[in-house]
Amino acid sequence: MSFHLKILFSILFFFLLISYAVAAQSPVIAQVGEVEISDFELSLQMQRSMPMQVGFHGKVSSDRMAEIRQKNLDELIERAYRVNWARDHEIAVETARIEEAMKPFMRGYSSVDEMKSAVGDDVYASLRAWVYRGLLAQQAEQAYLQGRIDVSDRQVEAYYEENKERFFRPRQFQASHILIKVDPAANEQEREQLHARAQELAARARAGEDFYDLAYFNSDDKRRFVGGDLGTFHEGQTVKAFEDAVIKMQPGEISDPVRTRFGYHIIMLTAVEEARQMRFDEMEDKIRTDLEQKQRDALLETWANELREKYPLKKESVEAAR
Template sequence: MGRKRAYMAIGRTIKGLAVHFCILTSVFCILTSVFCISPAQAQKKPGVVAVVNGAEISVDDFNRELNRIQRIVLNTGKPLTCSQVTRLRTEVVEGMVRRELLIQESLTKVKVTEAEINEALKKLKEQYPSETDFTNALTEMRISPAALRKQVERTLAVQKMIETQFASKASVTDKEIWAYYDRNRDSFRQPEQVRASHILIKTDPQWDAKKKAEARKKIDDVMAKLKQKQDFESLARAYSEDPSASKGGDIGYVRQGQLLKPFEEALFALKPGEVSEVMETRLGYHIIKATDRKPETTVPFENLKDRIRTLLKQEKGQQEANAYIATVRGKAKVEISLPPEE
């Protein structure tokens, strides 16, 4: 992903272990949630909104979480009333307290090894195009490598405790698994897919008419070779200016909504083995070949049974963890001091 997309992704991960007390058990979610560390948290000691067994929750982090949730609500088109904002502020800080308690409990009950931390960091880095992009993201967020490593340890401890202490002990029946599958059949539908190959001769909107005509001649020459029964794959390797040229033009199976609309319309109009006429998109001139087609299907229950069982065990583990943390909350030393409403 580019720099802009990388930082957008960081912003989206703030929801990890947040106000609704959802316990993240997905490895990817756990890893990406480390970017919940804010510049203020990493570099200075701001005012605090709560102290949980001696651990401080900063006002900056509280405001950031509150603003995030308010934006979500506003996007629904239903503005919050004053009383709703007051209640939301209380729920947000309480959620952050419970999150901190969960982390504290996890660190006392499970051991996260250096190897596990290193593997988690490796997976996190793989979400970026290069080591430099990853380092730049940390620099932009003002997160030190040491702070990142500590947060990875904390989030992995949570994941590990939920799995070992709660999810692994949860019981799920076949009846529950079927009920989940039946309720969510629409989610298990796989839309029609077409496998495509193409030959691309690139153009640029800034080109003059002469240069664009040269590109058109190139693609027309390729089309002439195809009409002489020359092999599509070989011609793609020889002439296409798309990265897929090395694979004979093959771009794999695609669903509607994944490609540029003109390309997609031309592709889905083809039967397997058919080749389109020359068509144009903002990328340039294309010749498209459909090589296979898969009709819409619903993934069979048996193919999903084990995955649904795991999901339901995780959900039950989450519920048990929430109940456990509620008990711990009653025994913890917690001081809350909400800042004045703006």
């Protein structure tokens, strides 16, 4: 989350606490097993995700708000299932972890007592409970998965052999460029002037001027701040005219101006690595990680179904929250 979004969340959170400080008791909107979900918890959950949905001046339609509300309620319900499981298995969260997780909400307060004085004991307790349940659900997941995920070396090797075509890497390039942007609405005379400027820059680069400096002081692309460096890219990753030019070049070569929908590019090709089959030792770690993730997802889906069968959900409360 960016700095500005963190500020926005802090502002929204502050007003949320003030509103609930007036109405200390928040209605229960759903219950899973022995775990109740309050409207206050749902509001906290929504305010946490809202900065990711809108900017400072963004607006959310009523339909979109209803979707966000339901999505966050569903998340709280899934979390409540795990909290029930954690309680049944006598799992607890260390106080130090809770205190660490509470720090973002303590900004502006010198102590817990000062915060309680500002928002009220009930609001503070509800906030801490919301934080605690989130941590408890995480710990329950870790406990459930412990020792269940097991991917053998043989499985990894078999997956590589059966999916070799997926590990064929196309030709890769390293290049830098200078972009002379052309407005789509520009007339022919303006285009000719910009093309002449691009030709001049290409000639200066070929004459030995430092490409980094030429890009930094002349390019209309944000990559100018790194000398026009485009990093590594592969075939099929750039616009066709740009790629066609790069394919014909040799490392160290500087192109004539290349026209794309963005404008004129002066390209300096740095390196080429031909297409090749990736070796098993290069892909082993990624394959293992992917297979472990698949196991993890399957286990969590099975667990979620088991939890839904074991702990009853009061659907009347859910409907009332919509």
